[in-house]
Amino acid sequence: MMVSRGEDVKKISVIVPAYNVEAFLEKCVTSIIQQTYNNLEIILIDDGSTDNTGVLCDQIAREDSRIVVLHKENGGLSDARNAGLDVCTGEYISFIDSDDYIEPDMYECMMEEMEDERVSLVAVGFIVTEADGRTRNMGAQLRKRLSKEEAFMNLFEEEEMFPSSVNKLYRRQLFENLRFKKGMINEDTEIIPKLLHICDTIVILNRAMYHYVLRKGSITQSEFAIRDYEGIVVYATAVEVCRLHYPEVLPYAAYYELSRIYETYVRLAKSENHHSFWKQEIILRFNIALKTVNCLKWKRIRNKYGRELQIYSVAVIIGYSSMYRLMMIKRENRG
Structure with missing residues (x-):
């Protein structure tokens, strides 16, 4: 019509x-x-x-x-x-x-x-x-x-x-x-x-x-750019809005921010040019560690995302690449 x-x-x-x-x-x-x-x-x-x-x-x-x-x-x-x-x-x-x-x-x-x-x-x-x-x-x-x-x-x-x-x-x-x-x-x-x-x-x-x-010629998944790292600051806005106005939603906002920062870290770790961003990797791992500890204080987040929080903790301690190799070895042993 x-x-x-x-x-x-x-x-x-x-x-x-x-x-x-x-x-x-x-x-x-x-x-x-x-x-x-x-x-x-x-x-x-x-x-x-x-x-x-x-x-x-x-x-x-x-x-x-x-x-x-x-x-x-x-x-x-x-x-x-x-x-x-x-x-x-x-x-x-x-x-x-x-x-x-x-x-x-x-x-x-x-x-x-x-x-x-x-x-x-x-x-x-x-x-x-x-x-x-x-x-x-x-x-x-x-x-x-x-x-x-x-x-x-x-x-x-x-x-x-x-x-x-x-x-x-x-x-x-x-x-x-x-x-x-x-x-x-x-x-x-x-x-x-x-x-x-x-x-x-x-x-x-x-x-x-x-x-x-999605167009051909865009940055491939094998590459990491500084804008990927700089873009994570925006997730703090949702956390701050919820902290000020929606305290019941705040735990989920905090986990949302954490999960997006972790996704950025994984993209960096899996990229072919990750050695060029070793400083950013250190900062990302430190932020993930702090925000994981913060999320652990909420029981509902621990209950719903306990496994993910364990993965985040291991990844920032030994590094994503090492964690991934250990997971593959464990999977092969099971097979």
């Missing part, structure tokens, strides 16, 4: 940062233009592209009056999104990455939930396309209507909320006093806990509607 523009149909501002994506931008914008909910303001931000992205933005804009183009110096994803937030006029806000695309009725489904004025945020699942073309769905099996506390628990435990900005529709008011931190790695993970805290009701739809595309 096509939802047409009119005085009683509220507008969605769709913010699309674009940097050197001339090969993907048209597919992305086409998926927005063809939405069944069509009262849209589509803001394309050319973030100082060095290819033909800026020219393509202007060409596309001439084909649809709903499209606005901003050209700016390169400032990164957060800065580009903030530029869109500063000029958008819609009652609702959405972010789309310029090399992704969305299902035709995504905004219509989201806006049906927004008819309830208590709903501040609506999230959908992802359709992930791997670099080899295979696809998989990620998201909730059932529609969920959550309080703030329940949304935090979902983020930490069920992981259907996803610490991502792009699969969600927001009421404009959420961004009145909030912006993405410029220059921050994993900026979505940093801002999502702040957004959840100022929401009323959150809805997660049991439909995968956002196409997240």
